[in-house]
Amino acid sequence: MALVKRIIGLAVGGALLLLPIISLPAPAAQDKCYECHSTLGDAPSKAFLVDVHRSKGISCAGCHGGNSATDDMDSAMSARAGFLGVPKGDDISARCASCHADESKMRSFGSSLPTNQYANLKASVHGAPAVSGKGSIAQCITCHHAHGILHVKDPRSPVNHANVVALCASCHSNAALIRQYNPSLPIDQLEKYKTSVHGMRYAKGDTKVAVCVSCHGTHDIFSSKDVRSKVYPTNIPGTCKTCHADADYMKAYGIPTDQYEKYAASVHGIALLQKNDVSAPACNGCHGNHGATPPGVESISAVCGTCHALNADLFSKSPHKRAFDALGVPECEICHGNHGIAPPTDAMLGVDSAAVCSQCHAPDDSSRGFATARAMRKLMDSVSVTEQRAGLLIGEAEQRGMEVSEAKFQLRDARQFRLQARTAVHAFNEQQFSDVAHKSLAVSEAVEGEARAALDEFVFRRTGLGVSTLIITVLAVALFLTIRRIEKKPPGTS
Amino acid sequence: MNTLWKKTYAWIDERVDLRQLVDFMGKKYVPVHRGFLWYYFGGVTLFLFIIQVITGILLLLYYKASDQLAFESIQFIMSKVQFGWLIRSIHSWSANLFILSAVIHMFSVMFERGYRAPREITWLTGMFMLFLGLGFGFSGYLLPWNELAYFATKVGTEIPGVIPIIGKPVMEFLRGGPDVTGATLSRFFGFHVAVFPGLFTVFLGIHLLLVQRQGMSIPEHLEHEKLDESKRMPFFPNFLLRDLLLWLIVLNVLAILAVFFPWDLGKKADLFASAPAGIHPEWYFLFMFQTLKYIPSKVFFMDGEVLGVLLFGLAFALWTLIPFWDRRTARGSASRRVTYIALLALMYIIVFTILGWLL
Numbered sequence: 001m002a003l004v005k006r007i008i009g010l011a012v013g014g015a016l017l018l019l020p021i022i023s024l025p026a027p028a029a030q031d032k033c034y035e036c037h038s039t040l041g042d043a044p045s046k047a048f049l050v051d052v053h054r055s056k057g058i059s060c061a062g063c064h065g066g067n068s069a070t071d072d073m074d075s076a077m078s079a080r081a082g083f084l085g086v087p088k089g090d091d092i093s094a095r096c097a098s099c100h101a102d103e104s105k106m107r108s109f110g111s112s113l114p115t116n117q118y119a120n121l122k123a124s125v126h127g128a129p130a131v132s133g134k135g136s137i138a139q140c141i142t143c144h145h146a147h148g149i150l151h152v153k154d155p156r157s158p159v160n161h162a163n164v165v166a167l168c169a170s171c172h173s174n175a176a177l178i179r180q181y182n183p184s185l186p187i188d189q190l191e192k193y194k195t196s197v198h199g200m201r202y203a204k205g206d207t208k209v210a211v212c213v214s215c216h217g218t219h220d221i222f223s224s225k226d227v228r229s230k231v232y233p234t235n236i237p238g239t240c241k242t243c244h245a246d247a248d249y250m251k252a253y254g255i256p257t258d259q260y261e262k263y264a265a266s267v268h269g270i271a272l273l274q275k276n277d278v279s280a281p282a283c284n285g286c287h288g289n290h291g292a293t294p295p296g297v298e299s300i301s302a303v304c305g306t307c308h309a310l311n312a313d314l315f316s317k318s319p320h321k322r323a324f325d326a327l328g329v330p331e332c333e334i335c336h337g338n339h340g341i342a343p344p345t346d347a348m349l350g351v352d353s354a355a356v357c358s359q360c361h362a363p364d365d366s367s368r369g370f371a372t373a374r375a376m377r378k379l380m381d382s383v384s385v386t387e388q389r390a391g392l393l394i395g396e397a398e399q400r401g402m403e404v405s406e407a408k409f410q411l412r413d414a415r416q417f418r419l420q421a422r423t424a425v426h427a428f429n430e431q432q433f434s435d436v437a438h439k440s441l442a443v444s445e446a447v448e449g450e451a452r453a454a455l456d457e458f459v460f461r462r463t464g465l466g467v468s469t470l471i472i473t474v475l476a477v478a479l480f481l482t483i484r485r486i487e488k489k490p491p492g493t494s
Numbered sequence: 495m496n497t498l499w500k501k502t503y504a505w506i507d508e509r510v511d512l513r514q515l516v517d518f519m520g521k522k523y524v525p526v527h528r529g530f531l532w533y534y535f536g537g538v539t540l541f542l543f544i545i546q547v548i549t550g551i552l553l554l555l556y557y558k559a560s561d562q563l564a565f566e567s568i569q570f571i572m573s574k575v576q577f578g579w580l581i582r583s584i585h586s587w588s589a590n591l592f593i594l595s596a597v598i599h600m601f602s603v604m605f606e607r608g609y610r611a612p613r614e615i616t617w618l619t620g621m622f623m624l625f626l627g628l629g630f631g632f633s634g635y636l637l638p639w640n641e642l643a644y645f646a647t648k649v650g651t652e653i654p655g656v657i658p659i660i661g662k663p664v665m666e667f668l669r670g671g672p673d674v675t676g677a678t679l680s681r682f683f684g685f686h687v688a689v690f691p692g693l694f695t696v697f698l699g700i701h702l703l704l705v706q707r708q709g710m711s712i713p714e715h716l717e718h719e720k721l722d723e724s725k726r727m728p729f730f731p732n733f734l735l736r737d738l739l740l741w742l743i744v745l746n747v748l749a750i751l752a753v754f755f756p757w758d759l760g761k762k763a764d765l766f767a768s769a770p771a772g773i774h775p776e777w778y779f780l781f782m783f784q785t786l787k788y789i790p791s792k793v794f795f796m797d798g799e800v801l802g803v804l805l806f807g808l809a810f811a812l813w814t815l816i817p818f819w820d821r822r823t824a825r826g827s828a829s830r831r832v833t834y835i836a837l838l839a840l841m842y843i844i845v846f847t848i849l850g851w852l853l
Contacts, residue, residue, distance in 0.1 A: 401756045403572035403579060461580075465753040469746055476742040483735045
């Protein structure tokens with residue numbers, strides 16, 4: 001039994017030792033170029049030894065031209081044999097594209113790779129002209145290297161998941177280089193990425209976690225301001241969704257996968273995805289781009305304040321701030337939720353079952369919270385109803401042809417004060433809320449007064465018209481009778 | 495009361511010799527015939543003009559002719575000034591009825607050949623007043639400084655601008671600069687309340703004086719007949735009272751229109767906004783506006799718009815000068831050709847106005 005184990009062990013060990021030799025690509029038949037250059041020990045031929053193209057039987061002449069079947073240098077590298085030498089600038093990518101953009105050629109090598117990489121690269125942000133004046137910013141070899149091109153799944157490939165972050169950073173963290181193209185483009189993406197959950201998991205060797213190309217794409221990278229970009233605001237939720245809404249993919253991480261669904265139905269999602277309002281936050285608005293949170297935000301629970309500054313300011317001075325901190329609960333999220341934030345309504349305020357205040361405050365509450373919530377809701381209802389009534393009356397007066405544009409304009413102030421009152425709710429201070437709410441009430445009541453006066457005036461006009469028409473008609477009839485009387489008289493009589 | 499009236503009359507008569515005027519009025523007759531009804535339209539036009547003067551003066555008390563304040567001042571008139579809404583609505587409605595009535599009056603005179611000698615001056619002053627009325631309408635349309643008026647004025651003032659040589663200076667004179675701005679508003683206001691009323695009063699004075707002096711025009715076929723009592727009506731008091739009766743009816747119609755269809759103020763003009771869809775001039779310019787739209791951009795070697803403007807100019811000039819070229823009527827025989835031309839013009843105006851309104 002021990003002997004059997006020893007034999008199996010030797011076999012496995014031998015196989016492992018032979019693995020590099022077994023896995024070496026099959027050399028191209030009759031590649032005289034490689035045969036000579038490898039004896040010279042130059043770097044390109046060393047790298048080409050493991051190149052994926054060599055394994056497919058493609059010789060040096062595949063890219064450089066010439067005749068690789070002869071060892072006569074003059075004949076092999078003659079113009080007649082189609083020798084191209086070392087391609088420069090855009091000719092480099094064009095050489096790659098001569099096969100990689102040709103579907104029939106690619107299939108003849110048994111490849112199932114897409115054939116649009118070159119077209120995508122040319123259209124991408126990297127396809128723009130380089131400051132050197134020698135073709136585009138990036139050529140195929142910029143990322144894939146020239147002679148040691150490996151399959152993307154090969155861990156030694158620069159574009160492999162394990163290496164691609166460093167590959168992108170090799171340019172994007174280079175201030176001198178990036179400044180030449182876009183001085184406003186940050187160069188700290190890698191540093192931020194390292195602080196993010198994605199970056200931290202990546203550092204631990206997680207092979208599924210998002211890297212640069214997961215969000216930005218590979219050959220088809222566009223500026224984030226370009227609507228075709230995967231990271232254009234309206235496309236970001238869809239990009240994040242690729243992984244985060246895939247229950248199988250995310251299974252190992254134990255986090256929910258319904259964020260996109262909730263977000264799409266939320267006030268932010270509707271604004272961004274349906275109304276194309278790019279000022280509305282996408283996933284990165286709260287979770288940050290490359291880093292864990294947006295710049296300057298200490299914790300994701302405080303991220304709402306970056307846009308909703310006034311609410312956050314009022315909240316930070318409110319009694320809730322201390323209480324929430326003591327309880328260790330998130331601030332805005334506790335009442336508004338996170339991904340599925342619905343448009344806030346007045347129903348959230350108060351002490352009935354639909355109100356969020358009642359989640360913590362009960363009638364026997366020792367704090368003044370219950371009474372404050374009840375009083376604020378009562379006043380808020382009054383503000384809304386009065387404004388609504390004023391609006392209806394103004395509409396009615398306008399429909400009847402009365403000139404009420406000034407009052408209608410004033411009604412905007414009532415709405416503005418009501419919105420301010422809704423913001424003032426976040427101070428959780430009855431007096432502070434009441435001061436603003438009463439401003440709205442005062443304007444609405446004034447507008448209502450003007451609308452009623454206009455409607456009364458309408459009735460007055462109709463009545464006035466009736467009376468004046470009657471008077472004019474009586475006068476006209478009297479005149480008519482006078483004319484008849486005069487015209488009946490025989491001529492000559494007076 | 496009767497004694498008081500007689501005393502007052504005697505007092506005035508002693509000073510200004512009223513008897514002569516009363517005698518003259520007593521001998522004034524209006525011929526009664528098939529086209530008698532048309533005689534009323536001169537009076538109705540006059541009545542509407544008087545209403546325009548009165549309501550215009552009342553509006554002047556609050557209107558502010560500046561691009562910053564014009565719209566707001568009319569808003570103020572309509573919402574805050576006691577009966578301001580009524581005055582403004584009547585002014586707008588009356589302006590439109592005035593043009594309509596003047597056009598009817600003009601066509602009735604045309605069909606009845608009322609322009610023939612010796613009434614050429616009456617016709618000319620009438621035509622000048624009609625053109626001034628259109629000027630009143632065009633200048634008054636801009637005064638509320640609302641969106642529609644602003645763009646309609648922009649288009650309207652561009653039209654004379656296409657005339658070769660004099661077009662551009664005329665356009666700049668009308669606008670008070672290369673564009674329609676606050677300067678145009680001040681200018682139009684000046685035309686509307688000072689220049690046009692001044693000229694109009696002079697022409698109106700001559701027109702009325704001549705009507706009184708020469709009497710009502712009698713149709714050609716009755717001209718040589720002796721009109722007996724049944725075929726003539728004393729101007730005073732019969733015709734005057736009938737005129738008054740019609741004026742009362744017109745006043746009633748005006749009041750109903752002003753209350754049931756108050757004139758809309760629209761949106762304030764925004765010089766930087768793009769032109770709203772469906773801008774069109776006032777209805778009485780529609781037939782010309784529509785014609786210019788139908789003329790191809792190039793007609794032979796001429797620009798289509800230039801050709802249109804020149805043709806309209808020529809047509810109006812010929813129309814005004816009809817007493818001088820209608821030789822047949824002048825000789826005393828009815829000219830059928832003039833009737834056909836007038837009918838054709840009337841049909842053309844009606845059809846193109848409807849087309850302009852609908853399209």
